[in-house]
Amino acid sequence: MDASGADRAPSTALLTDHYELTMLQAALRSGAAQRRSVFEVFTRRLPEGRRYGVVGGTGRVLDAIESFRFDTARLDWLSDHDVVDDATLAWLAAYRFRGDVSGYPEGEVYFPGSPILTVEGSFAEAVVLETVVLSILNHDSAIAAAASRMTAAADGRPCIEMGARRTHELSAAAAARAAYVAGFGSTSDLEAGFRYGIPTGGTSAHAFTLLHDSERDAFTAQVASMGRGTTLLVDTYDLAEAVRTAVDVAGPSLGAVRIDSGDLLMLAHRVRRQLDELGAKETRILVTSDLDEYAIAALASAPVDVYGVGTSLVTGSGHPTCAMVYKLVARASSADRDAVLVPVAKRSAGAKSSRGGRKWAARRLDADGVAEAEVVGTGPVPHDLTGRLVQVPLIRTGEVVGREPLSAARDRHTAARAQLPLSATQLSRGEPVLPTEVVSRSGHAGA
Amino acid sequence: MDASGADRAPSTALLTDHYELTMLQAALRSGAAQRRSVFEVFTRRLPEGRRYGVVGGTGRVLDAIESFRFDTARLDWLSDHDVVDDATLAWLAAYRFRGDVSGYPEGEVYFPGSPILTVEGSFAEAVVLETVVLSILNHDSAIAAAASRMTAAADGRPCIEMGARRTHELSAAAAARAAYVAGFGSTSDLEAGFRYGIPTGGTSAHAFTLLHDSERDAFTAQVASMGRGTTLLVDTYDLAEAVRTAVDVAGPSLGAVRIDSGDLLMLAHRVRRQLDELGAKETRILVTSDLDEYAIAALASAPVDVYGVGTSLVTGSGHPTCAMVYKLVARASSADRDAVLVPVAKRSAGAKSSRGGRKWAARRLDADGVAEAEVVGTGPVPHDLTGRLVQVPLIRTGEVVGREPLSAARDRHTAARAQLPLSATQLSRGEPVLPTEVVSRSGHAGA
Known part of the structure; x- marks a missing residue:
């Protein structure tokens, strides 16, 4: 989308938490803003008793990222309210996302730990998308x-x-x-x-x-x-x-x-x-x-x-939002183009820890073609799963490549739900209908 | 707002249920569309255990009514999708609300049966506002x-x-x-x-x-x-x-x-x-x-x-929406300007019946200045309550007269909550902290 796109869709640039922009300012100043980074959208749990999640809003996320541009009115407002300094405003004025996004296509089902969306780019260009991406996915997926x-x-x-x-x-x-x-x-x-x-x-x-x-x-x-x-x-x-x-x-x-x-x-x-x-x-x-x-x-x-x-x-039938989060899972050790990506994760006590590293995800089927596990890993993809990867490319170097008619998402949901074990659509409360297996770099699976 | 206002605020005209426009079409054809009508926003109950409601969104409702104008893109869409006929499209093209709106000012507290908003105009001009008015009030009041x-x-x-x-x-x-x-x-x-x-x-x-x-x-x-x-x-x-x-x-x-x-x-x-x-x-x-x-x-x-x-x-802490409805409570017996308003109400079996007639509402205080009842009536206002009426004028013959800075609503909420009995802010589940008393035309009160 070129600059005139602002006439076609309203800017999404301020559908953003204040701290995204102040973190950006601090990172621009410290030099860390240019470190290549991988953010991942995932959820630690489904709503209580629910057996599967449904990805909603992916198409809207792509539109929102395209429209994430700071026009004069918004830059003036940020300046007038001292949200960020002039160097940051200049950076925002030139902003457009130039990184990559992969993710579960819309209508797909998901489970705890599924890498629903993976956003890769500089820390600066990826961190500012957190709020709008989560707003859309958390709302639409709940519905x-x-x-x-x-x-x-x-x-x-x-x-x-x-x-x-x-x-x-x-x-x-x-x-x-x-x-x-x-x-x-x-x-x-x-x-x-x-x-x-x-x-x-x-x-x-x-x-x-x-x-x-x-x-x-x-x-x-x-x-x-x-x-x-x-x-x-x-x-x-x-x-x-x-x-x-x-x-x-x-x-x-x-x-x-x-x-x-x-x-x-x-x-x-x-x-x-x-x-x-x-x-x-x-x-x-x-x-x-x-x-x-x-x-x-x-x-x-x-x-x-x-x-x-x-x-x-x-209102999501008792669960009006999902618990999806947008977490930094890997980042380069320096701002060099060739710097190695280092897995990172919060590791304080409590339930909010996360798993570092860029993930792949595959849905393993049994002999009858029924899904039996959501397999999530950070290393090489095991050979038997290469044909079962769930993520698809959505944005490549800033260009949307994953747009599709809504009917495609609708058809995909029908097919994805039909592939789950029959107990998926039981209304009684239960555990997720598929276990999430985590495959580490060495290839060993764990629960 | 003149026609150029479409440049300032996006049209709210399609934030509307399909049936509002087909009812409009049928009423234009039957001639009943021009009958003077009174619609009332109220709720039959608070969310379970809650002791008071809070009116949110009134200011946004006023903006939405001002921006409720059908531009060419929207009229073309309605025409292309055969939502309504040409006569109705012509009526919509000329639409702007020219009636009156009164209501509880924003930040005020409310109770079951409180006439939170009263919209008066022709059936045609008032019925089409139902969805957008309820969307805003139900969402914002829940939050x-x-x-x-x-x-x-x-x-x-x-x-x-x-x-x-x-x-x-x-x-x-x-x-x-x-x-x-x-x-x-x-x-x-x-x-x-x-x-x-x-x-x-x-x-x-x-x-x-x-x-x-x-x-x-x-x-x-x-x-x-x-x-x-x-x-x-x-x-x-x-x-x-x-x-x-x-x-x-x-x-x-x-x-x-x-x-x-x-x-x-x-x-x-x-x-x-x-x-x-x-x-x-x-x-x-x-x-x-x-x-x-x-x-x-x-x-x-x-x-x-x-x-x-x-x-x-x-997400409204367990109650992401309110149960506010927009009901026809009175309408003229003919399309004549001077026709008498007749109270109307659904009266089938079940919990969804409502009370006809245009309401006033007053909050009665005890000797210490603490609120003791929400009094709602359809007849003349008792003398001791004329100074305690809760509704204020918001729109008069299509012109917004009730706009105010957000700080006024904020101050009003502080004052209104402080005037409630102390048990209002108990977190334990309970009944509404004020009873709603209904005063009939004859002046007798009932629960």
Whole structure:
């Protein structure tokens, strides 16, 4: 992207923690800023009870790195607020990322210790990307993981994302995108359609019925405008009466009815029976109302055709963020171009220690083609795993090479989930469905 | 804002659910679109165990309504994707909100049933704002409520918002803003400083220490660049050794040390003792590492000077969204200008019913000036409550009249929280600290 790209996408340069820039300033001054460095995004654990993670947001990360440019307004603000000194401002003014990024492609599954993203460049150019990279991956992957559990529970029935009103207005679009990657079929959020090309759809709200003098007037108005294929909301007053009116107004070819309250299991059966009796055998039943993966699973035996999911999806179904971190795992011993990379890791007491060195990752399959282990190593890749490496190149010397249509990520998620052991999609709490094996330089594996 | 305002702020017009626009289309066709309507934002409940809610995002709502304009790119997209018909597109092209908005001012506390925002205009112009209004209020109020519990627990010690990396990159800025309203002193997020004028600050990361050949080199580089007032991160290797090195490098006037792992209660005592012995009696101790309001409270007796809070804050400390809804509560009986407003409400079985009519709200105080009830009514305001009304005008015939500096919301929150019964800031789970009393038209109160 050239400098005029600032007109096309807003700058992401200040989606950054203050300390990234002050560390940069200090490192520019100490000379260490030019040391070649490898940062790794990984997580030490999955959310409690979850069996796999889902990578969401990779495509957005690539866009954000391309748009990570400091324009005059931002440089002036940094200067006016004394965030960094003039030498650092000059460096930032010329900034564009010229390093390499590899990572798990979007839609892939991941486990504790998986090297989800590897960013390599000078310390200076890589450290400043920490916050925006983590914001995107932690948010989008949390939504994708929840969405994947929901689409697995829905077992082929379509799921619609409807949570925009329950989350930040732009998180909403990112959430719809992540849900689509993990198998949702459409979204209510127009911004997600506009930005990401996701199919949008909708029904109507109680307000529309209440606006009119009667439910019949409202249904008549909706059918006149949207056609018989529309979805009528039938729980504003009396459900049975509304279903009768709906079929009376729209005829037996009415597209669908929506139930948004009450005991959905019982009501779906009752409404199905009534629709069938009225001859509306093809009219579908869409249910909404605080659904999550457990409620979806509980409706498996009910005559439900479509699930609309809101709050629980956009808040990650109890886990609104992931615990991904962005850690320096190796850096050159000097600023020389040829300096050797030295593995580094925090080693104080406590749970936050990490493993140094640039990692590769492979997914080992058993004889039946079912995944049996996530293998992560720092040395040479064992021969039997060279064909099973998970990371792909995303950016090479600053140029994005890993962009793909969202449908590719969606297809990849379907395939990756299908390759996991069957217990992956059990909703009960459990351990990660694959163990992470660590292979050291000498080639020995450990847990 | 005139049409050129699109250059200043991005359009918010598609931060909207698909069905708002199809309802609009159907209502334009049925003629009901022009009926004067009153929509109300309220919540049926607080998150479980919470004792009060905090209104966050009002200022952002006003900006979003001003920027709710359909530009050519968005109209073309709606047309290309057959979201609505040409008549509706023409209506949207001319859209700007010309109605009235009143509401609880930002930073105010709220309770179940509080009319947090009241939007009045034609059905058409008010219905389309539902999603963006709820997105902002549900997100920002969730963060503000969590932040308020944390600043109450910190009891005067400064709190820094550091959660940008744990939430969507733009939610992060909104979260920092909401936290500031609820008493946080600063944020690590530069975007929040740039957009909202919130003070920013930071320390340094383990990567900075690991980048250098020794901890001493790293500390020396940081002090050379940032001065002795900086905050040194002392838990990369050995804590006691790091504190010794820190004071050795920076001298006893070192600004602060940060501890980011381990048993913070024990370590804070140990580090304080060591700093005092080294003569660094003014050096402050900043603690971070998965703090929430409970961890902050548990450190009350520890020699901690500053709390840095991340994940728990930006995810609402267990409650990442509020349950606010945007409901039609009254509408005219016809499209005539003088038509009478009729209260309306969903009345099917189940928990989702609501109360019709345009509401006022007042906070009744006891003889000592302590709040004792949230009084919500639809009829005339009782004389003793006319001076205690909570809503303020925010928009009048489309013009924003309620804009204020963020500091005003921050001051208001401090005052509103202080006026609640003391049990409001207990961290244990409990009922809302004020009962909501409903006053009917006849003047009788009920629970």
